Amino acid sequence: MREFWTSRTLRERIMIIVCVLAVVIGVPLAIPTGKSAVALLSPAAAQAKLTNEQSQVANLHRQNATIRSLLTTTSYVGGPDAALPKIVEKLQADAKSAGIHIKEIKPIHPHIVDGVAKMAFDMSFSSSLGQALSFIFYLENPKGKLVIEKINLSTSETQNQQIQVTVEVAAFALAQPLS
Secondary structure (H helix, E strand, C coil), X not given: CHHHHXXXXXXXXXXXXXXXXXXXXXXXXXXXXXXXXXXXXXXXHHHHHHHHHHHHHHHHHHHHHHHHHHHHHCCEECHHHHHHHHHHHHHHHHHHHHCCCCCEEEEEEEEEECCEEEEXXXXXXXXXXXXXXXXXXXXXXXXXXXXXXXXXXXXXXXCCCEEEEEEEEEEEEECCCCC
């Protein structure tokens, strides 16, 4: 053994010592002890936990069904391409009812997640404050399928009492009806 040790260079000796220390320290840490083993639940506790988890799953299914029914009634069916003309027509009809003329309607690229597309539109117009508020009330109709995300009102001409309005509206479109 002495001949083995003396025939090694200093660097090899240091590497051998480090390896021996790693084995002496690492092996006991790698072997699992009885304390760290996972304890099994008693049959009664396991059954109680299973019942609790099943009730949570049933609750989530009920919530999912409620959300699906709300989503179906508050969104357009047929995907973004089919919903786009319907939404523009709705915006123009609401504007006509409020007595305003929309200068521009710019669709923003839809954001699609799990078959549901969020479609946003920027539009701008100028009108009196009363007409603008009337249009906003038409858009926010609870029976409608549009949601106002941003509104910017600014005065342009104090003599005519006209205001410049920029509105960002969002709508949701389903690629296919939810079952």
